[in-house]
Amino acid sequence: MKNINSKLQEKVKTITINADKSIFLVGPISLPLKVREEVKLFNWYSWISTTDIPDTETLLNSLTTLNFNEFQQSSILVYGDFENSDKSIVRLHSICHTGDIFGSQKCECGFQLKKSLETITEYGSGALFYLANHEGRGIGLFNKALTYLLQEDGMDTVEANNAIGFDDDLRDYEEPAHLLKYFRRKPIDVISNNPSKINFLTKMGIDVANQITLWDKLSSYNERYIETKINKSGHVRATNDSDLNIVGGIYNA
Amino acid sequence: MHNGPITAVIPNISGEKVFTGGYDSNIYQWDLSRNNPILVGTHNHLINSITLSNNNKFLASSSSDYTIKLFDTTNNHLTKTFIGHSDDVEDITFSEDDAYLISTSRDHRCLVWDIASGAIINQFQHHEKDVLSVWVYKERAFTAGDDGKVFVWNFITNKLIKELGPFNYEVDTVGGSKERGLFALGADDGSVHLYDANTYQFIDKFKAHQQGVKQVTFSPSGNLLLTAGYDHKINIWNVDDIQKTKELSPYIYQWERCLNWTHDERYIIGASFGKTFCKWDVNTGRVIDNDLELATPSINDLSVSMLGDIATASDDGKFRVNGEVISEKNHVLTNSVCTTDDGTFIVWGNHAGEVYLFDRVSESVKKKFELNTGPINVSYFCASDNNFYVGTYGGYVHIINLVSMKEVNRWKAQEGAIKSLTVDDENIVTVSADATIHIFDKSNISDVTVFVGPNAIINDIHLIEDKKQLIVVSRDKFVRIFDLLTGKIIIQHNKHRYSIKSITQNKSGQVISGDYWGYIVIWDLEKDTISDPFRIGTNGISALESKGENVFASSYDGAIYSIGKSGEVSELIRIFTQHPEKIEQN
Numbered sequence A: 001m002k003n004i005n006s007k008l009q010e011k012v013k014t015i016t017i018n019a020d021k022s023i024f025l026v027g028p029i030s031l032p033l034k035v036r037e038e039v040k041l042f043n044w045y046s047w048i049s050t051t052d053i054p055d056t057e058t059l060l061n062s063l064t065t066l067n068f069n070e071f072q073q074s075s076i077l078v079y080g081d082f083e084n085s086d087k088s089i090v091r092l093h094s095i096c097h098t099g100d101i102f103g104s105q106k107c108e109c110g111f112q113l114k115k116s117l118e119t120i121t122e123y124g125s126g127a128l129f130y131l132a133n134h135e136g137r138g139i140g141l142f143n144k145a146l147t148y149l150l151q152e153d154g155m156d157t158v159e160a161n162n163a164i165g166f167d168d169d170l171r172d173y174e175e176p177a178h179l180l181k182y183f184r185r186k187p188i189d190v191i192s193n194n195p196s197k198i199n200f201l202t203k204m205g206i207d208v209a210n211q212i213t214l215w216d217k218l219s220s221y222n223e224r225y226i227e228t229k230i231n232k233s234g235h236v237r238a239t240n241d242s243d244l245n246i247v248g249g250i251y252n253a
Numbered sequence B: 001m002h003n004g005p006i007t008a009v010i011p012n013i014s015g016e017k018v019f020t021g022g023y024d025s026n027i028y029q030w031d032l033s034r035n036n037p038i039l040v041g042t043h044n045h046l047i048n049s050i051t052l053s054n055n056n057k058f059l060a061s062s063s064s065d066y067t068i069k070l071f072d073t074t075n076n077h078l079t080k081t082f083i084g085h086s087d088d089v090e091d092i093t094f095s096e097d098d099a100y101l102i103s104t105s106r107d108h109r110c111l112v113w114d115i116a117s118g119a120i121i122n123q124f125q126h127h128e129k130d131v132l133s134v135w136v137y138k139e140r141a142f143t144a145g146d147d148g149k150v151f152v153w154n155f156i157t158n159k160l161i162k163e164l165g166p167f168n169y170e171v172d173t174v175g176g177s178k179e180r181g182l183f184a185l186g187a188d189d190g191s192v193h194l195y196d197a198n199t200y201q202f203i204d205k206f207k208a209h210q211q212g213v214k215q216v217t218f219s220p221s222g223n224l225l226l227t228a229g230y231d232h233k234i235n236i237w238n239v240d241d242i243q244k245t246k247e248l249s250p251y252i253y254q255w256e257r258c259l260n261w262t263h264d265e266r267y268i269i270g271a272s273f274g275k276t277f278c279k280w281d282v283n284t285g286r287v288i289d290n291d292l293e294l295a296t297p298s299i300n301d302l303s304v305s306m307l308g309d310i311a312t313a314s315d316d317g318k319f320r321v322n323g324e325v326i327s328e329k330n331h332v333l334t335n336s337v338c339t340t341d342d343g344t345f346i347v348w349g350n351h352a353g354e355v356y357l358f359d360r361v362s363e364s365v366k367k368k369f370e371l372n373t374g375p376i377n378v379s380y381f382c383a384s385d386n387n388f389y390v391g392t393y394g395g396y397v398h399i400i401n402l403v404s405m406k407e408v409n410r411w412k413a414q415e416g417a418i419k420s421l422t423v424d425d426e427n428i429v430t431v432s433a434d435a436t437i438h439i440f441d442k443s444n445i446s447d448v449t450v451f452v453g454p455n456a457i458i459n460d461i462h463l464i465e466d467k468k469q470l471i472v473v474s475r476d477k478f479v480r481i482f483d484l485l486t487g488k489i490i491i492q493h494n495k496h497r498y499s500i501k502s503i504t505q506n507k508s509g510q511v512i513s514g515d516y517w518g519y520i521v522i523w524d525l526e527k528d529t530i531s532d533p534f535r536i537g538t539n540g541i542s543a544l545e546s547k548g549e550n551v552f553a554s555s556y557d558g559a560i561y562s563i564g565k566s567g568e569v570s571e572l573i574r575i576f577t578q579h580p581e582k583i584e585q586n
Helices: A002-011 A056-061 A097-101 A109-123 A132-138 A141-152 A157-163 A174-183 A195-203 A223-233 B580-585
Strands: A012-016 A022-035 A038-050 A074-079 A089-094 A126-131 A188-191 A208-214 A244-249 B006-011 B017-022 B026-031 B038-042 B047-052 B058-063 B067-072 B077-083 B089-094 B100-105 B110-114 B120-124 B131-137 B140-145 B150-154 B160-164 B171-177 B182-187 B191-196 B202-207 B213-218 B224-229 B234-238 B243-247 B255-261 B267-271 B278-281 B299-304 B310-314 B319-321 B324-327 B334-339 B345-350 B354-359 B364-370 B376-382 B387-392 B396-401 B406-412 B418-423 B427-432 B437-441 B444-451 B458-464 B469-474 B479-483 B489-493 B500-505 B511-515 B519-524 B541-547 B550-555 B559-563 B569-574
Touching: A002 A012, A002 A022, A002 A056, A012 A056, A012 A174, A022 A074, A022 A109, A022 A174, A038 A174, A074 A109, A074 A132, A074 A174, A089 A109, A089 A132, A097 A109, A097 A141, A109 A126, A109 A188, A109 A208, A126 A132, A126 A174, A132 A141, A141 A157, A157 A223, A174 A195, A188 A195, A195 A208, A195 B444, B006 B047, B006 B255, B006 B267, B017 B047, B026 B047, B038 B067, B058 B089, B067 B089, B067 B100, B100 B131, B100 B140, B110 B140, B140 B171, B182 B213, B182 B224, B191 B213, B213 B255, B224 B255, B299 B550, B299 B559, B310 B345, B310 B569, B319 B345, B345 B376, B345 B387, B354 B376, B354 B387, B354 B396, B376 B418, B387 B418, B396 B418, B427 B458, B469 B500, B479 B511, B500 B541, B511 B541
Parallel strands: A089 A126, A089 A188, A188 A208, B047 B089, B089 B131, B131 B171, B171 B213, B299 B334, B299 B541, B334 B376, B418 B458, B458 B500
Antiparallel strands: A012 A022, A022 A038, A038 A074, A074 A126, A208 A244, B006 B017, B017 B026, B026 B038, B047 B058, B058 B067, B067 B077, B089 B100, B100 B110, B110 B120, B131 B140, B140 B150, B150 B160, B171 B182, B182 B191, B191 B202, B213 B224, B224 B234, B234 B243, B255 B267, B267 B278, B299 B310, B310 B319, B310 B334, B319 B324, B334 B345, B345 B354, B354 B364, B376 B387, B387 B396, B396 B406, B418 B427, B427 B437, B437 B444, B458 B469, B469 B479, B479 B489, B500 B511, B511 B519, B541 B550, B550 B559, B559 B569
């Protein structure tokens, strides 16, 4: 166990968020992914954040009692020389059980996940953060199922979240922002239709060079969802038929 | 006679007639001496450009009512209306054989129209932002826009031939000479770029102005090039050696957005701030009939003191309080006005980049500041530090301290023109034509956070101080509320059908927004209700300000309106009537 622990200790980094809270980041682990029918090698990381585990050793010694299987953990997929390359692109992807895994056409999540990985490999450098506590814009899978029922009766996605007592969007990007800064200090392009996300990263001191928007083709299944995101949640509208647009230069002056 | 700024002027070949189009939606025909105006036609909203066919038989006009109209110049009858654009049509030109019209629009498209049938034969979609200017040569269109890109494309085949640039700044204007096979671009950094129109080879670049170039026009022979910029200068250059041969006398009513040569090259005629067009003698460089007053008082801004005194900024540049002229010191268009809360001091900022500090006690101008960073667009008074904050088209913020009566700081705050600014104890927030929000730390100006969100020019902002929230309105027709600390868009609506110009919040917390067509929307955040747009003015709502129980609205139509908390509207002051016929209809 001792030898095993020393290898693992090397691969687990501690990142302090504040006096009480730390992130334990494990990786990199080589992960071959099929992107556009070609195998590409990514470096995979996972992390947990905690307020009551003081160090890596304590963490590794209490794995059997921490019941991590009861909670979802997030991932980071890093491609190329993410730290040093001049140009790099990042996607902060909120988990979507129905869209990402099942390929549900009610949302555009599955499309965005696939397209983001393709774009990262095209850039030659980048990272995808897969954020596990973001299901249903932060309300969780069970509650998302409830809102889908309400949407069957005519509510839109924002109204349905409100109807069961939640705000429109509960997602928090503080941990990914800290991790982003750990991985890279140079400017990044960000794949997102959501300006609030870009503004939060900027506020956290991350140098966002460009916002790259990504829209799936409209279908009868996702049309209302996409319109709601544009009309109620402030998302940037696609500017032409292309599914990948550079919206504009955004910079820290 | 025009009842608002004149945006477009064009003489016919014989020099007998001059046509003008303006923000009053009207097109007039004049003689060259500016007499005998005849109304040719009207649009439903601002006219942005007019042009004559090469044979002078037709006149085409492009408008913010999204249409293009074609008039027969022999009898001034409307021949056709071209419908197809989905936003303001900015520029329009005829093909050399007069068979086609090529239009550019804020819908990011250029359309090619077959004049005989009225059909759209091509749409050119390579521009990513508003397309502002077009010139044609043979079967090629040269277009420039807010994306900083200049394209050369074949308007018959719709094929892209060449992309010039990329440029690091906006290119607002393109013009050329068929006679010389040359074209020129005017850029936002004050430079003019000269190219061969057949090979697209770059020939020369020269610094023509201190600030953005708004117009480049070759003389009919092609031997001279006129350039005009935000530095309020109009220069004439010899095309062969790029030497400046003349600088036209500055004229307080000159508007650099349109200037044209008469065909004999004896006169320059130009846009103005109302009534009729400007005119210069090319030989002497002098203004002809310098004593003519060429402006109507469309209201561009208002500011209300605690006493209820309403100061206005208007196209005729006169300083007014409650509709009465209190000073004739300035006749240059003013875009901004701001009073101290107690009403003792008022600043007006004008199109020539000057700020006047007016003392209401002695009823006199206390000091004049020549800021020289472009036309003044906005001013804001912060009582806690006794400073006036002034934003300009050049993207600068200037701080003028009321105690020392000195300019105490200035910095380039944004790349694009400052459209609005607001200040609290900690921050200075500016928004600009480039659609970004900049939040400066008051104690350290170099500490700036940039937020994004709107998809187009941001026109106005209002700070909800106790909540640290910012209301932002944009050309993209959305009213958004941002959390100032995180940049999150908390909530938004898009009830307006037209580009939104102004925003405020009343004492009850209702958010009131006004658009470029004179419509108001009232958004009650607490009750979660949003009114339908309702029209209060016959032209755009240039500014909104909340004082006491009321909101005060100024309009380009010449009036100040008050809006009560239940949405009741009354006309408080009318300086002039821009659309008498529409008011009668109401």
